[in-house]
Amino acid sequence: MSIDAAAPRRPHGTDVAVRADGLTLRYGRKTALDGVTLALGTGVTGLLGPNGAGKTTLLRILATALAPDAGSLRVLGHDPLTGPGRLAVRRRLGYLPQDPGFHPGFTAFEFVDYVAILKELTHRGDRHAEVRRVLSAVGLDDQRRTRIRALSGGMRQRVALAAALIGDPDLLVLDEPTVGLDPQQRMRFRELFADLGEDRAVLLSTHQTEDVMSLCRQVVVIDRGAVRFSGTPAELAGLADGRVWTSDAREPGALASWRTGTGLHRHVGDPPPGAQLLPPSIEDGYLMLVDLSASAVDGSS
Structure with a gap:
């Protein structure tokens, strides 16, 4: 699996793609995030933690889908807690949420094309070439005209990942990207994620510790809304x-x-x-x- 086809490669940019300081978020009396501080640079970072630990809440904040109650955040040099900063981040962000919200009547191509339009790829010919590129990158060349409702769970996950790759983003935020994939598909995706992490920041939330050991330069463990560990997999x-x-x-x-x-x-x-x-x-x-x-x-x- 390769992402090279027609994809422009960026030079190494800033060492720190994400810097969060004291992020806090509460839902009523429940504290979802409790003073989270972390920095993410180029490469694949694994995010581990029990269910309900605050991982998805943190990913949604980094992906500009949610605002914290307190703390500061810089993503790709911008402040996503402001309107202009949020727009600037979204133009350079790829996000795969837990529930992508598919329209079952769309084909795989139509869904990714819709996301490409939202990402401001306005030239039809160039946009369609980009849609074909990312669908090929996730191994869906033969299924691009298949409707979402007819795809397996693993194939739907690959469609969602293809949508996250639109526009060759500088930051990828991936929430359980290998869920529903069989072992062979997970191995192919490891290759893809490793390639993506060569020149951009990739934050990968997963319960698969073998993926973290195989892929990640850094691992962050979050539990009860707080960062409990940040270091290498070996550490x-x-x-x-x-x-x-x-x-x-x-x-x-x-x-x-x-x-x-x-x-x-x-x-x-x-x-x-x-x-x-x-x-x-x-x-x-x-x-x-x-x-x-x-x-x-x-x-x-």
């Missing part, structure tokens, strides 16, 4: 260093424990003396981090 895995071990039987005191395909059990938590330690994975570090976060919150309540 996240390192949080579980010395906390992963194997044994013949399940360890009831472990944070997580399961039988592997070898018949042995893998445990994450506090190992007993003399345990056979294993190298930690990014998933192990994530489990340790979220558990410590929960323990800190419970202890302070």
